[in-house]
Amino acid sequence: MANATQGLVLLFRSNLGTSDSEIIRFPDDSHDRIWFPESKPTEWSEISTTKKVQNIDDDGKxxxxxxxxxxxxxxTNVSKPIEFSWDTRPSAKDSSPGYICILHLSELQLxxxxxxxxxxxxxxxLMLSLDKGFTPQYLYSNTVFNPDAIDGFHHYNVLLNATANSTLPPLLNAVEVFSVVPTAGVPTAAQDVSAITAIRAxxxxxxxxxxGDPCVPKNFTWNGLGCSYAVSRPPSVIGLNLSSSGLNGNVSAFFASLKRLQYLxxxxxxxxxxxPDTFSQLTSLTHLDVTGNQLSGSIxxxxLKRMQDGSLTLRYGKNPNLCSNGGSCQPQKKKEDSKIAVYIAVPLGSVLVFAIVPIVAVSLLIICILRRRKGTNTKNSVRPQNEASMALSHSRGSNGHTSLHLDNRRFTYAELEAVTDGFRRVIGRGGFGKVYDGFLEDGTQVAVKLRSESSDQGVQEFLAEAQTLAKIHHKNLVSLIGYCKDMEYMALVYEYMSEGALHDHLRGRGNNSRCLLWKQRLCIALDSAQGLEYLHKGCNPPLIHRDVKTSNILLNANLDAKLADFGLLKAFNSGADTHVSTARVVGTVGYLAPEYQATFQLTNKSDVFSFGVVLLEIVTGKPHILNDPEPMNIIQWVQQRLARGNIESVVDARMSGDHDINSVWKVADTALKCTALAPEQRPTMTDVVAQLQECLDLEAVRGDGNAGVYTDRSGGNPNGYCGYATTDVSTDVSQSSTAFEMEHLGRVSTMSTGPDVR
Incomplete structure (x- = not known):
């Protein structure tokens, strides 16, 4: 198990056979391990003893x-086995971790x-017990475990099956499961060592x-190197940063020997x-930057093909002699100019001889030829992605600022000053900058998101969000009213969401001190799900939000929910794509799908995972990361408590039990399905919308006999139902492949949390 090359990290530790909620730790456990109680009344019968159970002498470990x-x-059914399971939990450093399972066994009946x-x-x-089976000793603690890590599976299932000779069913007292992590001691892969040493020379x-060793120990990894540490193989080089390192000469062929290289x-x-053409063979490479050298020839x-299909980000600007058309780099100017001279000379000669062709016609012919020449020169070219130019439609006006080709209103900076009364009232802050309260000429209240000079997010993020919101329209997406790109000033003008972020309501922050009712929470969840479903199904190509969280779900005065903050939005290259590759992981820790962190590959199911975390926050009122007492993801926190069969132990106590217990169970179950570790096991957002609608129906039936409960959350819906709009309309959206930085934008509510209870 734990040795010089690997350590163990606890996945879960369970004390079985007790309905009591008491946690066992020191002084009962001299090692101060924490044993969480677990019971399954429908599957397991419990047995116990008051007599002391002793450890066997050789079981001191x-x-x-x-x-x-x-x-x-x-x-409970004596003919059935005892069964429990878990899903693999990949990390960015190890996509297929190994596991050690330890079963603690003691016979409690004479x-x-x-x-x-x-x-x-x-x-x-895989058999862990002896071939003839295992027999626990009376009042003595025994263990059965796998000494070597078991890996390579997405799902792990443990079975305790009675042998043919057994007259009693199997028994289990406690279980511990550990994931195996590598430690220093295993040298870097020999091929990588040879390659990086040759590059150094x-x-x-x-x-x-x-x-020394390039990757080992971790604390002394060579400067500029990024390494992966997997249990199943030696450390390998996956990232190499040699920017501004004074490199001279040609590009070494040894770079291509780093077979797992992802970033160069x-x-x-x-x-x-x-x-080198051999770079095309680096299948793991997702980011290559050769900007600012003296490279020549063709890419x-x-x-180029990988760049166009989105699997590689290639930056190559400021290489004067490097061409990107994938073909010959020889200039053809003279040949083309001679053709133009012939094309022009013939009609001009005709004018002189016959004098029948109007001068205007000749001029138009020349203009058409020049345009044709311009189109020929740019055909099949690929623009450098490191330049400020984007795959979005914009041009430079005579006043020196970029003009987006959008139907939305364009504001000048002076107009925004007037709208916000000199940017007087801040209602939110994020990585892009501050958000200000404002009023248009007709009295419409708006939110103005102004980029600050210190922001590390620039033109690309601004253009991406503006262009996307100008093309997509849905009642559960925040609407873009206008934009500003005036010299160095950039801003987006949104509809005003008076009740701020869902996050603040669940935490009871600011003016949002009153608790949301369960029906209000269901409606907010359904609204958010419909907005996300629209991005996944109603847009062409489909869109991935990438930063679904409670602080990016905003509420209006009727508590209608809308998704916001689209700076991280990512589009599929086509509707037939199964995933999108990114150069790095962006988003918010605690909401990120494990496979995205491990592979840098996005799918719609990445958003589904994040939304599952949101649903758990809605049910529990807890943050996505808890300190209980150590930092713990809300998914694990809920799983541990629901394993005991008590939904009330996870429901937000501030709701005072005012909810239909079946609808709460259904939402919690949907949330856990959304956060399944295997993406293929997660539902689609269409499935989630249908499940939430059923939950709302259950709550509505309960509410019909409850005259004292608030049921109407919007003036247009007297029955308190949240409308479910289908997404048959398809919206065409173009999106840059630029990887955007994280942005955390919160809004401060100016009103109370919804109407008074009546």
């Missing part, structure tokens, strides 16, 4: 406390002659202090020659 071993479970308890223990079919990188930055050096066609 486990030493399960007697208080834990005094309870156990057996299957068996009469002629009876026997004997069973097999298997994990995904070629460019004489003496000042970088590249000595060779910018701002003095490299010459061409980009390899393999890289």
């Amino acid at each position: 486990f030493e399960a406390p007697s208080a834990v071993m005094q309870t156990a479970v057996t299957p 068996l009469p002659p002629g009876t026997e308890r004997q069973f097999y223990v298997t994990v995904n079919g 070629k460019y004489q990188l003496l000042k970088k202090n590249w000595m 930055d060779l910018s701002r050096n003095n490299l010459t020659g061409s980009i 390899p066609s393999g890289l």
